[in-house]
Amino acid sequence: xxxxILAAQAAQGSGMSMILMMxxxxxxxxxxxxxxxxxxxxxxxxxxxxxxxxxxxVTSGGIYGTVKSIDLTKNTxxxxxxxxxxxxxxxxxxxxxxxxxxxxx
Numbered sequence: 001x002x003x004x005i006l007a008a009q010a011a012q013g014s015g016m017s018m019i020l021m022m023x024x025x026x027x028x029x030x031x032x033x034x035x036x037x038x039x040x041x042x043x044x045x046x047x048x049x050x051x052x053x054x055x056x057x058v059t060s061g062g063i064y065g066t067v068k069s070i071d072l073t074k075n076t077x078x079x080x081x082x083x084x085x086x087x088x089x090x091x092x093x094x095x096x097x098x099x100x101x102x103x104x105x
Contacts, residue, residue, distance in 0.1 A: 048092065051077065057094045057098060060094075063081055063089075067079060068086055076090055
């Protein structure tokens with residue numbers, strides 16, 4: 001009879017340690033993966049909201065260009081990518097300001 005009680009107590013302790021382990025793994029994932037990604041996403045959103053004409057940017061597709069105009073009603077941006085070549089992209093596709101990157105000459 002006592003062996004059954006001891007086995008039940010061991011199983012309970014094992015279950016509790018499993019729950020604590022899962023909580024610890026989630027906390028580690030949150031602080032090392034989720035929170036930095038949220039911080040980066042907020043910085044990108046701030047950059048997109050403060051976008052101005054004349055800024056040199058890179059789109060999510062890797063296209064480099066200069067902002068020619070911004071249409072807030074359609075949420076689009078016209079980019080000049082070459083002489084006499086202007087394309088329209090969604091504002092949410094612009095991720096990086098080339099003026100603040102080390103690759104800029």
